[in-house]
Amino acid sequence: MKNKWLLAALLAGNSWFGGGATDVDPVIMRVNNKDIHKSEFEYIYNKNSQQQIDHKSLDEYVTLFKNYKLKVAEAEAMGIDTTSAFKNELAGYREELAKPYLIDASVDDRLAHEAYDRMKEDVEVSHILIGLNARTPEDRAEAKKKAESVLAEIKAGEDFGMLAEKFSEDGSRQNKGYLGFIRGGRTVYPFEKAAFALQAGEVSDIVETQFGYHIIKVHSRRPNPGEFLFSHIMILVPRGASDEVKAQKESEIRAIYEELKSGADFATMAKERSEDKASAVRGGELPWVSSGQFVKEFEDAAFALKNKGDITEPVLSPYGWHIIKLMDRRDIKPFEQMRSEITRMMARDERGSMARNAMVAK
Structure with missing residues (x-):
């Protein structure tokens, strides 16, 4: 019966937000001698439920809410809230709950649409890779210097394929650097970004990825045939x-x-x-x-x-x-049907941190 009265109070209260009731935030229950106001219950209910307010969902949630409050009261009485284990667990919950709010949704959405647009086009590429077999600053500088030297030869008119066959440090050297057609999500993001910025016949500047220094040449572009x-x-x-x-x-x-x-x-x-x-x-x-x-x-x-x-x-x-x-x-599926796949793909590369970094910068 208590639940029935509480439900009636809550449901009737839906009309109060635009009206002029005298008691706009009544006490709707007492747990462990503490008053629970309607506003607190509604706030927590709405944060945890995507359902519309109805008798069935409220009836179930009232019981859960009361049990939750009783457990909190018991934990406080036992001093559990002061233990290091509890504090660590609470910190973990706080971190997980904060993650969705530490992403710039506009950046995330822009990157998702960018990835989808790049999935609709094929770019035919070759590259020359100067790898990073060692990680010291001196080794990185030496590798970049070598890449700059190769790029200078390309700009001087030397054949890209011949230079790839001579200098590239990956398996594509057997095909004179030819990689074939790529599209969004097929390569690491810095490589993809550089390749899609080029028109047919153009060669990139030096592009750094986790694999080393690339020089990219685009041969052609075409719509994704599906x-x-x-x-x-x-x-x-x-x-x-x-x-x-x-x-x-x-x-x-x-x-x-x-x-x-x-x-x-x-x-x-x-x-x-x-x-x-x-x-x-x-x-x-x-x-x-x-x-x-x-x-x-x-x-x-x-x-x-x-x-x-x-x-x-x-x-x-x-x-x-x-x-x-x-x-x-x-044909390629519509954006909304591919959104979850694109989100998973973005989480695996640099795009996964770009929306978070944008929010941190703000």
């Missing part, structure tokens, strides 16, 4: 294979292609003949992918397919021969 579902039939070509073996492998893939043109079922041929065993069991089907996830030779051929069911002629990549079939495609 995500694709491909199947393929693959004939592996071992690295260092003889000309005889290479010719044999090419003959195999071209024979398969002729059978497909004559009406053979692609999935059946993939299961029986493809040497990519992981996809062969699924009729050659690969996971949904977007640009920048394949080697260039495979991607150029696959993304040139226009209609579902179309297949490529045999395509040679560094791994072997492929015949690729377009199964399906879909």
Whole structure:
């Protein structure tokens, strides 16, 4: 019955905020001989509940509130609030509760939309990386000096690819620095920011990341074509294979292609003949992918397919021969559907601290 009276007082009180009641903040309960006013209860209720005020939610919360107050009173009587363990736990709660309020929401929102906009565009890039294998100031200065020297050669007209092959300190040197297409979230943020600021044919200044000093060249830009579902039939070509073996492998893939043109079922041929065993069991089907996830030779051929069911002629990549079939495609999802994914991505790189730093600066 006490709860019923309390609910009536609270619900009736909803009309008081714009009116002229005489007792605008009545005592609605007593716990351990302490008065609890309506304003205190409403404040805590509204902070902890996203629901509209109704009888059911209030009835449940009144019981929780009373139990909470009784536990606090008991803890104070026992002196628990003075122990180091309690203080440490309370400090932890305070820190967790403060985090959402220490972020500049406008900066966070701007970065999220920036990331989404960059997901809608592909930028084709190469780079030269001078790594930071040691962390002393002297080593960093030496690495930067080397990067500046390479950049000077580029500005003097030297070929970017040749310099990447000679100086770059990562695996891309084998491809003359070529990385392929990137989009928002695919690289560390300083690299992404620099690449998206360049137009086709332009070269960046030196860009520092956690990996070292980069010089970035943009080859082209294009709208994100979306995500694709491909199947393929693959004939592996071992690295260092003889000309005889290479010719044999090419003959195999071209024979398969002729059978497909004559009406053979692609999935059946993939299961029986493809040497990519992981996809062969699924009729050659690969996971949904977007640009920048394949080697260039495979991607150029696959993304040139226009209609579902179309297949490529045999395509040679560094791994072997492929015949690729377009199964399906879909456009990039709307921003709101991708927001949680973008937020998780931002938390993993420098963007995760930028909104917090902006609030601290304010």
